[in-house]
Amino acid sequence: MEEHNQIAGYLDELRRSERLTLGTSAAGSQSHLASFENRSAFNYQRDRNVSSGSASNVHTCSLQTVRNASNDPLKYLSKYFNIKPEESRLTQVEALGAEVARLEGAVRNLSEREESLLASFDPPRFIVEHYWDRFMAKVGVRLNSVEIPYPEYIFEYVSAGGNSSQVARIILDTETIDHLVFFLAEKIRFKRSAAGQRALMTARLRSEIKQRDNFTCQGCGVSVMVEPHLLLEVDHIIPVSRGGLSVRENLQTLCWRCNRTKSNRLPA
Ligand SMILES: [Zn+2]
Structure with a gap:
């Protein structure tokens, strides 16, 4: 139970992490121009469907x-939010994927x-159905919201008078x-860059690394064999922020405690 509550706290830490963005440059210069134009002309008239304005x-x-954008989300995301097909951008997207995976894992x-x-506990069913939150609070278990603050990108059309609005929403889950x-x-x-020669940081690679490491933390040696509910994460040995790549040799399995200690020591 204590571990449960500690992980609940850890989840809050992850939710507040500033690493859950693709950086300020993700807001394309074009998007700022477009919203500025709209607002200056029509803002004062709108009572409904107000444009989301300058949100990045x-x-x-x-x-x-x-x-x-809703038919071809990745192409439009890349084009209008300045997520260019460049090695450095790819690395950032992979790092974001790692953070989102940490959250989903927790x-x-x-x-x-x-x-x-x-x-x-095996409590009576009516308690589970109607008083679960209160029951768990009594027992001392901190329940945590299952919501994950996925980065979201929105294409928005608002008609001149503000009477109609349509959006295409792209949610960056794993x-x-x-x-x-x-x-x-x-x-x-296609441009013959280094990306062709390296592994890509994906959900699949993360589970491959955990398997390779025998579901054992490479920091403290604790494993799922000893702790069935152990929360394991995949860590870049040399952090992405210091030029570390998503290659197998630079990836290791860490338990959430070791990974948290390491991230706090090495701010992104
Ligand atoms: Zn560990």
Whole structure:
């Protein structure tokens, strides 16, 4: 239970992490121009469907662009949010993927722990159904929201009078980030860059590394054989911020404690 509550706190830390963005340059210069133009002309008239304005993750555009973006999200994400097919950008997207995977891993781990706590208490069903939060609070278990603050990119059309609005929303969860990694790598490979020679940081590679390391923390040696609910993460030995690449030799399995200690020592 103590470990459960510690992981709940760790999850809060991860949620607040500033690493959950693709950096300020992700807001393309074009998106700023577009929203500025709109607001200056029409802002005072609008009572509904007000444009999201200058938010760096919102691209205000034509209806056609919103439609195109929902049909071909990666291409439009890359083009309008300045996520260019460049080696350095690809590395940032991979690093973002690692942070999102950490969050997803912590959320999954917590709900597994909650289930096994539930099994060990075996409370009456009506309590589980109607008083679960209160019951867990009494027992001393901190329940955590399962929401993950996925980075979101929005293509938004607002008509001149503000009467109609349409949006295409791209949510960077693990699946989308993996697709984005492949999308960028394909383009970079085409330009014969180093990306062709290295592994790509994806959900698949992360699970491969955990398997290679026998689901054992390379820092303290604790493993899932000893602790069935152990939260394991994949770490860049040389951090991405210091030029470390997502290659197998630079990746290792760490338990959440060792990884947290390391990230606090090496701020991104
Ligand atoms: Zn460890």
